[in-house]
Amino acid sequence: MKILRLTTLLDFGGQEKQYLSFTEKPELLKHHYVFAAIGFGGNAEETLRERGFEVHILNQPFAIKNIANIWKVYQLIKKLKPDVVHTAAAEANFHGMIAAKLAGVKTIIGEEVGIPNHSSTAQKVFRQVYRFADRIIGVSQSVKNHLVQIKEIPASKGEVIYNPVSLPRQSPKAASEKFEIVYVGRLEKVKNVETLIRAFANSRPKDAHLTIVGDGREREHLEALSAQLQMQDQITFTGFTSEPSKFLSNADLFILPSYSEGFGIAAAEAMFLKIPVLCSKVGGIPEFVKEGENGWLFDPKNTEELTSKLTEIMAMDASVLLKVGEKGHEEVSQKFTVERYIENIEGFYHHLHHD
The missing domain is CATH 3.40.50.2000 (Glycogen Phosphorylase B;)
Incomplete structure (x- = not known):
């Protein structure tokens, strides 16, 4: 399967860290992954390219109000022809899921990376947008519960998949009396x-x-x-x-x-x-x-x-x-090992796409 993972930025941040952990052992990945950002790139973009992954940076103003981003993402999807589009972060979820639906993508997945502080209007908007998705991933049970509580998704549409955590490099502990x-x-x-x-x-x-x-x-x-x-x-x-x-x-x-x-x-x-x-x-x-x-x-x-x-x-x-x-x-x-995340997410993709 070809899977497009679309987010807002590919520089530094929590979502970028998830991508870098996910791809640190490319030999474990069974599917073809392409990464893209609606806004700008940077550190994560460079690392993904160094690891041999295809990366697309749209360099667009990424605010949700910039509706033209839907067209830009739609064009990218039609060019790549992915089997699965997996969006993450608010702006990418909004523009990406609408674009994926318009492009006729079979399997659409959104991901909420934090506890959203949405206004009542934003809740209504995302409630409609999330209807285009087959599932919405929460990075914790708390995130999923919150989305259900504010009625942006029904419980049946939510899925909890914890982030992978790369093993930090251990440095010698400096001597200190404090x-x-x-x-x-x-x-x-x-x-x-x-x-x-x-x-x-x-x-x-x-x-x-x-x-x-x-x-x-x-x-x-x-x-x-x-x-x-x-x-x-x-x-x-x-x-x-x-x-x-x-x-x-x-x-x-x-x-x-x-x-x-x-x-x-x-x-x-x-x-x-x-x-x-x-x-x-x-x-x-x-x-x-x-x-x-x-x-x-x-x-x-x-x-x-x-x-x-x-x-x-x-x-x-x-x-x-x-x-x-x-x-x-x-x-x-x-x-939270990388191996467990890969097993969970790839099993999730396979189940959804072939269900």
Whole structure:
């Protein structure tokens, strides 16, 4: 089968990371895959090409209101003649599924990569668009449940397929007398890094250090807050890196404080490295982080709770943290390997297309 996987962008991001994990072992793939982006390309585009995959970058303004994108995607589909079109992310779902339906594609699959914050109007729009799809994949049970709850899809149309997680590269742990805490992700309001910084300052961590890996629109504000709280000597902003594992490898604790996460891939990556995780109890995270067993959870709107959890964890014996990290590794190794994802997604394609 020829399968077109269409998304909004092919640069950096969660969907791009899924594609890169999926294709890191091309010898395991049974079908012919073509990748495309409505908007611009970049890092993921280059890596996919290096791995021998056909990639198409349409370089269009990708907002949903740009209805002309439907025609552009339609032309691409008619040229490629795929058996399956699998779209992912809001703009690609909207334009791609309509185009695939108009082009007469037999099997159409959409994928919701997060918890959508749709207005009532947007819900009505996607409710109609999703009728063109044979199935809608949610990257967690939480995502599927949300789509059903807001009535964008019936339960029978939803399918849960967890993201693949590439094994992060383990680097030697640098010697440090401090308790090392690491956050990896975008510096945007939804990631709630301000609450993390305030909780870290409130915990009065004399022998702890926080590394914030990533970049975004909130960086200047967060650096100013760090200085205002007189924590600049204990908080380091690294900026963006394509290899966050070199910072993760030094961590005694990984924290993901987001207000919303469809899956929580950064937490899963830390768990693959046997690093204990402290995460907000939102989206798909509680589906693999179990409180007090292989990690800890907190309410992202409750700074006091995060402060308390941080203080408690930093005081724990190293052997306790080691055990939690090992249990986390066991959990993600059973659920999120690239091999398991390939088996799940290719079986799903085969079943739908030949049903």
